[in-house]
Amino acid sequence: xMLSMEGVHAHYGHIHALRGIDVEVQVxxxxxxxxxxxxxxSTLMMSLFGSPKATAGRIVFDGEDITRVPTHEIAxxxxxxxxxxxxxxxxxxVIENLQLGTVHADAANYEADIARMFxxxxxxxxxxxxxxxxxxxGEQQMLxxxxxxxxxxxxxxxxxxxxxxxxxxxRRIFQIVKELNRxxxxxxxxxxxxxxxxxRVADRGYVxxxxxxxxxxxxxxxxxxxxxxxxxxxxxxx
Amino acid sequence: xxxxxxxxxxxxPAERLRDAAWVAFVGLVLGIPMVGLTTVDAGGRLGVETRxxxxxxxxxxxxxxxxxxxxxxxxxxxxxxxxxxxxxxxxADRASGALKLVNFLGWxxxxxxxxxxxxxxxxRYVVDTATTVLIYVMLGWxxxxxxxxxxxxxxxxxxxxxxxxxxxxxxxxxxxxxxxEALPVSGALAASFGILLGYPILxxxxxxxxxxxxxxxxxxxxxxxxxxxxxGGPNGISSIPRPSFFGLDFTRSPAEGEQSFAGFxxxxxxxxxxxxFLYYLILVLALLTHAFVSRLRKLPVGxxxxxxxxxxxxxQAMGMNTTHIKLSAFAIGAMLGGFGGVFFAARQGFISPxxxxxxxxxxxxxxxxxxxxxxxxxxxxxxxxxxLIPEFGRGLAEYRMLLFGLAMxxxxxxxxxxxxxxxxxxxxxxxxxxxxxxxxxxx
Numbered sequence: 001x002m003l004s005m006e007g008v009h010a011h012y013g014h015i016h017a018l019r020g021i022d023v024e025v026q027v028x029x030x031x032x033x034x035x036x037x038x039x040x041x042s043t044l045m046m047s048l049f050g051s052p053k054a055t056a057g058r059i060v061f062d063g064e065d066i067t068r069v070p071t072h073e074i075a076x077x078x079x080x081x082x083x084x085x086x087x088x089x090x091x092x093x094v095i096e097n098l099q100l101g102t103v104h105a106d107a108a109n110y111e112a113d114i115a116r117m118f119x120x121x122x123x124x125x126x127x128x129x130x131x132x133x134x135x136x137x138g139e140q141q142m143l144x145x146x147x148x149x150x151x152x153x154x155x156x157x158x159x160x161x162x163x164x165x166x167x168x169x170x171r172r173i174f175q176i177v178k179e180l181n182r183x184x185x186x187x188x189x190x191x192x193x194x195x196x197x198x199x200r201v202a203d204r205g206y207v208x209x210x211x212x213x214x215x216x217x218x219x220x221x222x223x224x225x226x227x228x229x230x231x232x233x234x235x236x237x238x
Numbered sequence: 239x240x241x242x243x244x245x246x247x248x249x250x251p252a253e254r255l256r257d258a259a260w261v262a263f264v265g266l267v268l269g270i271p272m273v274g275l276t277t278v279d280a281g282g283r284l285g286v287e288t289r290x291x292x293x294x295x296x297x298x299x300x301x302x303x304x305x306x307x308x309x310x311x312x313x314x315x316x317x318x319x320x321x322x323x324x325x326x327x328x329x330a331d332r333a334s335g336a337l338k339l340v341n342f343l344g345w346x347x348x349x350x351x352x353x354x355x356x357x358x359x360x361x362r363y364v365v366d367t368a369t370t371v372l373i374y375v376m377l378g379w380x381x382x383x384x385x386x387x388x389x390x391x392x393x394x395x396x397x398x399x400x401x402x403x404x405x406x407x408x409x410x411x412x413x414x415x416x417x418x419e420a421l422p423v424s425g426a427l428a429a430s431f432g433i434l435l436g437y438p439i440l441x442x443x444x445x446x447x448x449x450x451x452x453x454x455x456x457x458x459x460x461x462x463x464x465x466x467x468x469x470g471g472p473n474g475i476s477s478i479p480r481p482s483f484f485g486l487d488f489t490r491s492p493a494e495g496e497q498s499f500a501g502f503x504x505x506x507x508x509x510x511x512x513x514x515f516l517y518y519l520i521l522v523l524a525l526l527t528h529a530f531v532s533r534l535r536k537l538p539v540g541x542x543x544x545x546x547x548x549x550x551x552x553x554q555a556m557g558m559n560t561t562h563i564k565l566s567a568f569a570i571g572a573m574l575g576g577f578g579g580v581f582f583a584a585r586q587g588f589i590s591p592x593x594x595x596x597x598x599x600x601x602x603x604x605x606x607x608x609x610x611x612x613x614x615x616x617x618x619x620x621x622x623x624x625x626l627i628p629e630f631g632r633g634l635a636e637y638r639m640l641l642f643g644l645a646m647x648x649x650x651x652x653x654x655x656x657x658x659x660x661x662x663x664x665x666x667x668x669x670x671x672x673x674x675x676x677x678x679x680x681x
Contacts, residue, residue, distance in 0.1 A: 044639050075557025089548035091665045100545050103538070104557045120552065129663070151557070 001060075002187050003048075008057035010047040011137045017043040019211040020057070020228050025155065025189055030181050030200040032190040032219070034232055035208035041191045042084055044208065048189075049081055050074050062154060062226055070238075076104045080153035084160045084191075086144045090133030093125055097132045097143055101150030109152065117146040120176075138169030145176065149186075156180070158190045162197065170194065174201050195232035199223045254308045262301035269293050283339040288483040304327050329649075332383075341613045347618055348668055357513045365513045369520055369585065371625045376524040378605040378617035379531055380574030385603065386612035387540065387568035389547025391448040395454025396601070400462060400594035401428045402579025404628040407589055408468075417481035421580050428576025430568040431458075434569035438554055440561055443550070453643025455599055462591040474590025479520060480512065481584050490511035516585050525582060527574055528614060536664050542662075543567050544612070606647050619657045 003025040010018040013060040025031045025073050033056075035041050047054050050071040059067045066074055075081070098117055118125035121142045127135060132143055141161055148156060151229060158177065164168040169179050179203050192198035199219040206237050207215035207228060214228060224230045248468050249257065259476040274293040281672045310335035351372070358364040377399060384392045415423075439450045439604030462469045469475070482489065486499040499515075500507040533541040542563045544555050553560055584587050606623055609616025627645050653659065 049555070052524055060295060070559075071554050072557045072559040075555065081555040083551050087549045087552035087555070091548055091661055092544060093665065096541070096665050099665055100541060100556055103542070147556070178261055 001025075002029075002062065003189070004058075004060045004117055005048070005058070006058045008044075008047065008053060008054045008059060010043055010052050011055050012043070014238075017052075017211050018054075020046060021211075021213060022114060023206055023213065025187060027187055028181070028185055029203045030177065030201055032186045032192055032202035032205045033208055034192055034198055034205060034222075034228075036231070037193070039208045041208055041209040042196040044155055044161055044212075045189070045191050046080070048074075048157065049079065055116075075151070075230060078152075078154035079157060080155070081152050081157045082141075082144045082146035082148045082159060082161060084163065086137075086140045087166075088132045088140050088143050088147070091131055094132055094135070095128040097147050098124070098150055101147035103151075105151045113150050113152070117149065120149075120179075124134060136169075138172065140163050140178070141169065141173060147181075154187065155185055156188045158188060160191055160193060162192065162194045170177050170197065174198075176214075177201055194229065198222075199228075243338060249308060250466050254305055257308060258301050258304040261304040261506070262297050265300035270294050272538060280622050289538045300309060311625065312475065317582045335498075337662055340658060340660070340662075343619075344615055347615075348525075355517050359510060359514065362510065362513060365510070367625065369513070369517045369672075371583060371622050372396045372517070372520040372524050373627055374602065374605060374621040376520065376527050376581075377575060377602045378609065378621050379524070379527045381602050381615060382612060382617055383534075383543070383574065384567050384571035384607075385606050386565065387535065387547060388543040389473050389611075390564065391444065391451070391565060392568075392571070393448050393452040393596075393599055393603065394458075395571070395575055396594045396596070396599040397435075397455040397458035398428045398431060398575035399579040399582065399598065400458055400591075401431050401572075402576030403583040403589050404462065404469060404475070404579075404594070405576070405656055406580040406583045410479045411475060411477070411557075413591060417479070417580070417584050421577065424580045425573045425576045428579065429573035431576075432568040432572025433571075435572075436565045437597050440564055452596070452599075455594075455596060459591050459594050462594070463636075466585075469591075472590060473594075474592075475583075475587060476588040478583050478587050478589070480587060481516070483515055488515065513602075516581075520581050520585075520593055523577060527577070532614060539566055540662060541564070604646060608656055610653075610659040613658040616656050616658035618650065620649075 002022065003023075004158070005021050005023040009016070010170075019085040021044060023031070023033075023044070032040050033044060035112075043052070046052065048059060050069060050073075054067050057067070058065060059076075059107060061077060061079060064077070066077065068078070075228070089100065092100070098114060099110070102113065118128075123139055124146055125141065132140065135143060145156075145158070145161070161173050161177070165173065174197050177188060177190060180214055181188055181201075190198055190202065199222050202219040204218050205215070205222045206213050207222065215222065215225065217225070244673075270293065273296050274289055276287055276289055278287050347387050354368055355365050368630070377395070380398075381392065381395045384390050384395070402424045405427045406415075406417070406420045409420040409423065410417070435451065435454050439447055440448060463470070463472055482488070483499050486497060487498050488509075488511050490500075498507070499511055505511070535544075537562075542553070542558055543566075544565050545556070545558065546560060546567075549558060553563070582593070586593075601624060605617055605620040608624070609618070610622035623645065624642070625644050628638050631641045634641060649657065
């Protein structure tokens with residue numbers, strides 16, 4: 001087991017954002033979380049990362065309880081987050097961005113990792129001296145993913161990677177997610193509003209509603225499920 | 239027909255001539271009443287006289303000037319076009335060009351700074367003003383760590399300057415510490431105040447952070463005004479010892495058994511010796527500050543500061559401890575401010591809370607912002623401008639602050655990112671060179 005959340009609750013002040021979440025991610029899986037705006041998808045992702053901290057329940061990563069571990073420590077244990085909205089460092093160059101992904105990684109791997117990222121995202125090599133803020137949205141998303149991969153994580157968290165991108169980049173991003181998983185054995189937890197695409201690449205999925213998991217199953221099962229189709233795929237017609 | 243052409247393309251010589259002729263004609267029409275005719279006092283009556291010779295000269299000047307202007311504009315445009323066509327690896331080239339310019343400016347500034355007191359060795363005013371510029375440069379570099387690199391808006395920076403100044407003043411007058419003994423201790427004290435301020439505001443950002451730091455600056459000043467037994471209150475602290483030159487004092491008549499600077503070197507005593515020594519002292523302190531900050535910027539801690547400025551959420555996602563990053567920025571910025579304060583106290587020989595008002599914080603912040611956040615050379619330019627503008631404006635008496643404000647507004651309008659907004663990457667491009675031959679081979 002790579003990750004398990006057992007009965008996790010989380011609060012933002014008085015708002016009870018997560019109400020007893022049980023989620024599991026096995027080694028080598030792509031697991032996706034789908035749900036409407038405000039269902040708690042991003043909160044779930046962030047509470048995994050210790051911000052906000054879970055108010056009840058247990059989060060176990062790689063056999064260790066990380067429920068009370070500070071955020072920066074969680075990153076060091078091998079979870080990399082690609083935050084919603086990319087959050088690249090806009091005034092720094094592409095290569096500096098990549099380098100900042102290795103803050104707590106072994107410096108000896110640096111050259112090899114950079115070469116790996118450039119092989120995976122050739123556009124980043126071309127743009128390496130450019131300020132990251134001048135990249136297009138899709139390129140920024142690739143940079144954000146590349147930066148997260150620089151730390152050689154065991155688990156990659158992707159928060160809405162297709163948000164605000166052109167259709168051609170959305171396809172590319174999902175292709176990258178698949179490639180990372182198939183060719184590099186990366187375990188991925190993917191939060192998406194784009195339920196259709198997300199469920200197609202995912203091994204398993206969870207549906208989140210008002211801070212609770214209402215449905216779980218394989219990607220294909222969820223895609224076929226009438227509730228999911230009604231709520232997320234066919235514009236809300238029951 | 240549009241006569242005066244605002245050409246977007248380069249003009250032919252004929253076009254240029256016609257354009258200049260039209261402008262000269264407009265000049266002639268306007269010039270007849272304004273230049274061609276003039277009133278003279280003709281025995282109590284007002285008479286009109288003509289000055290067609292002068293008018294002709296003016297029109298000729300307009301014609302020639304316009305011709306020259308158009309020609310110069312076309313030249314500049316052609317050169318720009320050529321440059322754009324010629325350059326292939328544009329972004330990196332332009333960046334290295336900017337870097338070269340900044341480097342060149344830096345060497346010029348350093349050369350000027352070193353030779354200035356030699357050239358003006360008998361001009362007290364120049365050396366004094368230059369010393370003031372250097373104090374602000376040093377403070378600007380200190381605040382640059384907090385605001386420019388770490389992106390934490392600090393409106394109370396003068397508090398650390400005050401802590402440094404009062405530490406030295408008290409240590410020297412109460413306990414007889416020398417300048418060199420007090421310098422590191424005062425810096426450490428200022429750094430601890432930086433951490434003291436940093437802790438409660440770790441969670442604050444932007445405007446809220448600015449307000450709390452503003453309050454902190456005021457608290458320090460108000461304590462200094464009111465705690466009379468400790469700080470002398472509004473009267474301040476006077477007769478603070480001046481730094482000595484390796485134990486040699488700058489006095490006319492040294493104490494029994496001691497030697498003065500002038501006596502030791504066999505020079506005739508001059509009050510300028512001390513001023514020039516102080517000037518070089520702050521120059522050395524400022525250069526050390528610069529070396530220190532530039533070095534830090536290339537180390538992980540410096541990169542972490544810049545990353546924090548860019549995006550705090552991403553920093554956390556990368557596993558950076560934002561608490562440590564913020565506190566280290568506050569501590570180091572405060573320490574450098576404290577060093578500046580020590581020098582200030584030693585130079586003035588007298589300090590009072592009046593020297594540490596909010597306006598000082600605002601000016602130091604303005605230096606960082608006008609210089610271009612995070613740019614070391616920009617701080618030098620901005621500090622020089624902001625100190626010299628009010629000095630040159632002394633002739634304008636009460637209007638000089640107006641000039642000061644106007645200059646700030648103009649800089650922000652023309653260079654919204656600051657005088658030197660270019661940010662030099664801390665990382666060189668290694669993999670590109672490695673992969674270039676590989677690409678050649680692949681072809």
